[in-house]
Amino acid sequence: MKSKRKILLILSMLLGVGGLMSANAQPDVDTGATAWMLTSTALVLLMVPGLAMFYGGLVRSKNVLGTMMHSFAAMGVMSVLWVIFGYSMCFGDKVLGGWFGWNSDFVFLNGIDTSVTDGVPDLVFSMFQGKFAIITPALIAGAFAERVKFKGYLLFIAIWGIFVYNPLCHWVWAEDGFLHHWGAAGAIDFAGGTVVHISAGVSGLVAAIYLGARRGYPHRQLRPNNLVMTMMGVGLLWVGWFGFNAGSSVSSGVETAQALTATQVAAAAGALMWALIEMFHHGKATALGFASGILAGLVAVTPAAGVVQPMGAMALGAISSVICYGALLLKDKLGYDDSLDAFGVHGVGGMVGAVLLSFFIRDSWMANAAAASGDGVWTMWNQLGVQAITVVIAVAYSIVCTLIIIWVVEKTVGLKSTSEEEMQGLDHAYHGERGYGMLNPN
Secondary structure (H helix, E strand, C coil): CHHHHHHHHHHHHHHHHHHHHHHHCCCCCCHHHHHHHHHHHHHHHHHHHHHHHHHHHHCCHHHHHHHHHHHHHHHHHHHHHHHHHHHHHHHCEEEHHHCEEECHHHHHHHHHCCCEECCEEHHHHHHHHHHHHHHHHHHHCCCCCCCECHHHHHHHHHHHHHHHHHHHHHHHHCCCCCCCCCCCCCCCCCCCHHHHHHHHHHHHHHHHHHHCCCCCCCCCCCCCCCHHHHHHHHHHHHHHHHHHHHHHHCCCCHHHHHHHHHHHHHHHHHHHHHHHHHHHHCCCCCHHHHHHHHHHHHHHHCCCCCCECHHHHHHHHHHHHHHHHHHHHHHHHHCCCCCCCHHHHHHHHHHHHHHHHHHCECHHHHHHHHHHCCCCCCCHHHHHHHHHHHHHHHHHHHHHHHHHHHHHHHHHCCCECCHHHHHHCHHHHHHCCCCCCCCCCC
């Protein structure tokens, strides 16, 4: 009898603990999806120092720290703005005719402290999306590297984030964004081909042309200071891109696996295609070319990762390398100084992916779009029209807003470096440091 009582006592204690655990648990949280989204958030943040290394290795030694600071500064500026009102502008209810969103509960993230949507805490989703808001203006910096004032850059990315990134994000990704519902099933931008790469690349081109070329360009060769660092940077970008694309499923399931697979094969196809082009064109495949091909493939598959199969992803990666390579040749012909090819790779690659994905969409997605179309018919040509219109809107909006923002910044705190500051280098002129401690900064 005593042994039975002990057993019953132990069972009652276990049941009590279990009941307490059940009472305190949050059954609406999908721990698997949440764990993946936490990982994805960290991976996307990893892309920012990866970008800093990629860009930092491509500039001259006297500008390496200043260039890397552009990426790291975006982590500070955009994170603060995102928490204060950026998330609200992107994912709040539409206001001012749908120009951007707003929800006072999202200000300082106060209203989402304990809320959960589709199994994932809203704070996790907010932090994941916030990393996109960081890396997008950081990408722009590659277009005007080695020739902008640091304080002017800080003001530029702050205003640009508010008036360019946030509205575009709302239009494409918010539930009531007008491009989110364009056509039968909305414009396809799975992870940021339009919102991130096209906007950044086009804005970078506008800035590069407006500010003018660096001293000595194009007559003087401005050689990279450390291609080893650049290669390590693109490696980190490739790894981080799995969070960028696969994390955009906001789940942990089949769609996640599809996006991850598309990301891998597109990057590989892009890198190999660029290397082949260089071998036929110049007789040698360069490390910088291989890195550029990786990025061209990754950028092109970004809007398409959730809707194309591996064969389509490989095709997009290869096609993007061909077209981006041509864009860089055209840059040399036209003579504008897109320092680190932000437009040539990100802008052009983003357009390639956003438009040409229409020819590689899964049958299941097209079937769902047809069912939602009203008349039961939706073809790749219909979707191509939606994608093309979306790209035109993003390009036009980015051009107009960026011109205004650059003019305002240039007339207030100044954006273009002086000739003397360019000669000194960004590191010494704006930060009082040198990346390598060299006596000769050139």
